[in-house]
């Protein structure tokens with residue numbers, strides 16, 4: 001069985017400036033941390049992903065919006081919302097980010113890699129159908145869920161999001177398809193202000209777990225595991241598990257107040273791997289979302305990868 005670490009050099013071309021929390025140094029910290037663990041480095045398959053096509057992005061995004069991002073990048077860049085900038089390289093970065101996650105899905109279904117961690121940026125879980133939001137241009141994980149349904153005939157897809165912020169974009173992009181279930185744990189109240197527990201979506205296929213900052217870490221771990229079990233309690237077993245791996249839920253992150261440590265990343269990852277093994281031959285694709293303390297992010301990704309293995 002093979003575990004893939006997938007990324008793309010173009011993800012480094014989304015230039016937000018060093019003053020922006022979502023800067024390119026985040027991504028650079030990951031291979032650096034991985035090289036400090038030679039055994040793990042050797043054990044995973046290193047791949048460069050592809051770019052998602054505009055047609056693929058059209059599975060979840062308005063073609064007019066996709067064209068707007070492309071045009072803005074080609075024109076040298078600009079700003080899509082208060083927090084979300086586009087640079088000349090952002091189109092190539094964002095399509096590579098989405099493409100890496102789609103490659104992970106392809107490999108999970110064709111057997112090349114049962115599990116994949118996609119180290120990508122910009123992140124994706126705040127982007128909605130026709131608009132960028134909160135550092136995110138395209139909804140990488142929501143797109144991967146619809147792609148798995150369309151391309152690989154997946155009948156049920158589970159998305160688990162432990163980023164400290166609510167995956168409002170993911171929810172918006174999947175809640176109309178009851179075959180995709182979404183579990184999101186996030187700080188409350190916090191950006192972007194959505195994700196109340198009673199917001200279950202039109203098909204009750206959404207499990208939001210809003211929690212206050214600064215709880216003992218085990219409380220977050222238990223709450224997320226309970227929500228995953230609730231989402232699958234009726235014998236509903238996914239054909240694929242997708243993870244929005246946001247490491248801004250770790251203690252000390254400048255953009256969040258959760259208290260997770262590396263041991264909790266390890267535990268949550270193993271808990272999902274174990275369930276995926278029971279449900280769907282272990283098929284799991286994890287994509288990086290937030291995480292704004294670069295050194296810490298690198299360590300968390302190494303822990304996450306080791307647990308995937």
Ligand SMILES: [Zn+2]
Nearest residue numbers: 163164165290
């Ligand atoms: Zn976040």
